[in-house]
Amino acid sequence: MPTEPRTRDGRAPRVLVVEHEAQAPAALLGRWLVEAGAVLDVCRPYLGEDLPEDLAGHDVLLVLGGSMGAHDDAEAAWLPGTRALLREAAGSGVPALGVCLGHQLAAVALGGSSRPDPAGQQLGLLAVGWSEEAAADPLLGPLTGTARRGLHWNGDVVQDQPPGTVVLARAPGGELQAARFAPSVWGVQLHPEVDEHVVADWADDDPGEQPRERLDEVVRRVAAARGELEAAWRPLATSLLGLVGTFTSP
Known part of the structure; x- marks a missing residue:
């Protein structure tokens, strides 16, 4: 059996999960992280x-969508604090992953910017x-042979990349789809x-914004692709936990 990841002092890695909305949970990725041996601390600032204030006691930062x-x-008063945590992750070597909004927050936190996609909403399996x-x-490389598509449901995209960004994937329209914004900070728009x-x-x-028929079709396509998507993206959890303790402060 695979050895479960451990920190240098023998603990199970603790993942701070920033959840922005009840409708945007860690879902499958959260389950995969737990199955891989992590302990999740889910923070729901929208519930108060x-x-x-910092990443003390946490080995990984996961910032979800919204x-x-x-x-x-002004709408979400915790966003400045979330960006500060992402900057701390970049400065301290704590592995961090931003998903969708989290991807955009990571870019903004490290000197980039985001905006509404001029081409319109990205929607569906792309x-x-x-x-x-x-x-x-080191994070996404193990997935490149199997992860051929992923779900997009976003109106905003990263506009300006932070200095030093490594582009890891682009969407069909050319938008930034995955990136390494700092040695220990990644973002995925999907x-x-x-x-x-x-x-x-x-x-x-x-x-x-979209016809109901189109939305229902996206749901059906995701359901039909469930096995493919799980097999393709499950390794993201073990890959992320495998980075614990591998980075030092810049």
Whole structure:
């Protein structure tokens, strides 16, 4: 049996998960992390929970998606604190992964910017356009041979990349799809964590930007691809935990 990951002092790695909305949980990725031996500390600041001021006691940072934008501090008062945690991860060598909104927050935190996609909302199962650099990446490299597509459900995208960004994938329209923003900080615009049940909730909550028929079709396609998507993206959990303790402060 594979050896479960441990920190240098023998603990199970603790993952701080920043959840921005009840409809955008860690879902499959959270389950995979637990199955791989991690302990999850899920912070829900939208429910009034205090966001930790720092990453003390945590070995990994996972920042999830949400319907707000990376600059919407007035709508979500915890976003500045989340960006500060991402900067701390970059400065301390704590592995961090941002998903969708988390991807945009990581870019903004480290000197980039985000904006609404001029081409319109990205929606559905889209091809992953891995770059030449992706195969050697310590986090996403192990997935490049199997992860051929992933779910997009986003209106915003990263506009300006932080200095030193390594582009790991681009969406079919050329938008930044996956990146290493700092030696220990990654972002993915797609959603490796969701299943058809989460996507169905998003369809129900959609503000009417898309025809209901199109949303239902996305749900059906995600359900039909469940086995493929799980097999392709499950290794992300073990890959992320495998990075614990491998980075030093810049």
